[in-house]
Amino acid sequence: xxxxxxxxxxxxxxxxxxxxxxxxxxxxxxxxxxxxxxxxxxxxxxxxxxxxxxxxxxxxxxxxxxxxxxxxxxxxxxxxxxxxxxxxxxxxxxxxxxxxxxxxxxxxxxxxxxxxxxxxxxxxxxxxxxxxxxxxxxxxxxxxxxxxxxx
Numbered sequence: 001x002x003x004x005x006x007x008x009x010x011x012x013x014x015x016x017x018x019x020x021x022x023x024x025x026x027x028x029x030x031x032x033x034x035x036x037x038x039x040x041x042x043x044x045x046x047x048x049x050x051x052x053x054x055x056x057x058x059x060x061x062x063x064x065x066x067x068x069x070x071x072x073x074x075x076x077x078x079x080x081x082x083x084x085x086x087x088x089x090x091x092x093x094x095x096x097x098x099x100x101x102x103x104x105x106x107x108x109x110x111x112x113x114x115x116x117x118x119x120x121x122x123x124x125x126x127x128x129x130x131x132x133x134x135x136x137x138x139x140x141x142x143x144x145x146x147x148x149x150x151x
Contacts, residue, residue: 015069016040018086018138019061025050026069037061067117071098073110082110088137090130095122097134097141109134 013028023040025048037058042049053061065084073082082098089095094114100107111130112119122130134141 015083017084018088018141019065020087021137024061035062068096068114068119071119073098085109086134086138086141087114088134090126090133095130095134097138 013030015026015028017024017026023043025038025040027036027038028034029036035058037053038050039053040048041051065087069084071082071084073080081101083101083104084096085099085104086097087094088097096112096114096119098110098112098119109131111122111127111134113122114120
C-alpha cells in the first residue's frame with residue numbers, strides 16, 4: 001500500500017540538483033542547522049515524489065558536495081552567489097554546473113572542474129565542449145539561454 005502525502009517545506013532553502021545523473025532535493029533548515037537529502041523519484045507539474053535514501057547515502061553525498069555546493073563567482077559585471085546544479089563527467093573529470101542563485105532563469109550556467117573539493121576553471125577550448133555535453137545530457141535543465149563563458 002502506498003500513501004501519498006502532499007508536503008510543503010517551510011524553508012526557503014530548497015535546492016534541486018543532479019549528482020551523477022541522479023536527481024536530488026537538498027533542504028537546509030537554518031534554525032536547526034540541519035540538512036536533509038532526498039532522491040527525486042518522479043515529478044509532475046508542481047509535485048515531486050521523494051524517497052529518503054538513508055543516512056549513509058546522505059552522509060556520503062553531503063561529505064562529497066558540501067565543500068563545493070555553494071560558491072561565489074565573479075564576472076566582469078558582478079560578484080554573485082552560485083549553486084551547484086549538476087555534476088557529470090567529461091574526459092574522466094568531474095564537472096560541476098553552477099547557476100546564479102538569484103537569477104537562475106536569466107543567467108547562463110557556468111562550468112568548472114571539481115578537483116580536491118575545489119572548483120577549477122576550464123581551459124577555453126574545453127569550455128564549449130563541456131557546455132555541449134551538458135546540453136545533451138541534461139536537456140530539460142537548461143532554459144532558452146545558451147551557456148556562456150565562465151566568470
